[in-house]
């Protein structure tokens with residue numbers, strides 16, 4: 001039915017979609033338009049891919065999956081370097097590949113199937129005459145801008161700034177580290193993606209932006225003095241981690257992450273995928289994964305449906321739920337990293353537990369099942385005799401007594417009736433996911449003026465609302481002195497309750 005497909009953007013989404021389209025239907029005429037003249041010109045260094053992504057790629061196209069795996073750097077641990085110790089978060093299950101290498105593999109695989117790749121010019125969707133136009137033109141998509149009204153675009157900038165650099169050696173394991181110099185705080189995410197290559201991604205908050213003098217940088221001007229000054233500064237800050245070597249740069253500039261959501265991913269015969277359609281914060285390491293999985297679903301929908309409209313609707317119906325799920329996890333991960341300054345003084349073991357449970361997809365027991373010794377040390381602040389079995393930790397945490405200013409409780413999990421019979425609390429309704437924005441600032445300011453009663457954050461028992469309250473609970477605990485309880489609703493998810501207390505997001509948890 002569909003004969004001619006034109007794609008704008010030769011990133012992972014565009015190249016992979018083009019290859020899969022021809023694989024499913026060799027009769028199609030498929031062209032990719034990429035503004036850069038070669039993969040080597042692209043931005044960025046290594047990207048991480050998980051085993052579950054690799055399984056999905058292997059099902060969709062075993063040949064390219066094999067090639068991607070063969071070119072990846074695999075089997076390194078992930079560690080957190082805290083101020084007092086280094087903690088292994090999980091062992092040897094990481095996979096990372098250079099972005100340029102990934103594009104070379106996908107570009108060659110597309111060409112081999114008969115896809116035409118036209119490089120070197122910037123394309124406007126209106127120039128193209130095709131049955132379907134696929135916009136895979138990335139986070140700054142001009143196609144999305146052009147059809148913004150039809151697509152319903154919601155976009156907001158991240159709170160911190162990041163810069164994506166590299167190094168010409170392989171760090172032994174992926175790691176996070178922070179460097180503090182007076183007011184300045186630099187957060188490093190480093191991982192190897194080749195025998196002689198690593199990604200060095202550095203984040204700073206607005207305070208550091210001002211105090212370290214980085215604000216002289218201007219994103220509107222061509223790469224110049226201020227970029228070189230930033231890189232030189234970072235080389236000094238992370239000299240030990242860099243083993244005294246230089247940072248590599250590659251169209252490297254300070255930027256804020258763009259949080260992007262579209263109400264619709266297509267209009268007429270134009271369909272968006274990958275970063276053009278949605279973003280998920282890079283600290284979840286899933287943007288390329290989502291882009292590649294979008295490509296799989298779109299190629300299948302276009303091959304399987306009787307009309308273009310039905311195919312584009314089927315693609316969106318398949319992809320929206322997993323994309324939304326990742327976006328929610330990524331939103332919480334982003335908020336955690338954006339506010340790293342507040343946790344930087346935590347002992348490394350506690351920081352590691354907080355990190356691993358930040359998005360809500362891992363519980364205390366999940367973490368302890370892999371890193372029992374670290375998890376046990378992280379819990380020592382809750383009392384002596386931490387159990388030596390991961391399976392017993394939840395009940396142990398929930399059975400801890402609480403003795404805090406203005407509040408004494410026999411255990412950390414209690415019913416609403418029990419709480420109201422024994423204790424006066426200030427109950428505050430909350431269910432908004434953004435716990436660091438102006439409404440939360442106003443709530444915290446109002447609480448500060450209203451005495452020192454313990455706070456109970458209450459509201460609907462939906463997953464999102466409970467997650468929001470747990471995150472606000474953490475903020476209140478980080479910024480204030482008073483005890484904070486979180487209403488979970490229902491019978492209470494004991495794993496979630498124990499994780500919230502263990503990771504210092506709530507002093508106590510309340511069920512119906």
Ligand SMILES: Cc1cc2nc3c(=O)[nH]c(=O)nc-3n(C[C@H](O)[C@H](O)[C@H](O)COP(=O)(O)OP(=O)(O)OC[C@H]3O[C@@H](n4cnc5c(N)ncnc54)[C@H](O)[C@@H]3O)c2cc1C
Pocket residue numbers: 008009010011012013014033034035036042044046047048049121122123124136137138139141142162163164201273274275276282285286287288289290291
């Ligand atoms: C700092 C950082 C770290 C990241 N780390 C990871 C990670 O570890 N794991 C992971 O999975 N993801 C990671 N990502 C996310 C990942 O880079 C993106 O999600 C992914 O590249 C999206 O692929 P895409 O094909 O949709 O868009 P892109 O990769 O941006 O590709 C878009 C392509 O379109 C081209 N283009 C744009 N406009 C036009 C036009 N008008 N005409 C012609 N060509 C055009 C561009 O040149 C580009 O080649 C990271 C992102 C950042 C910023």
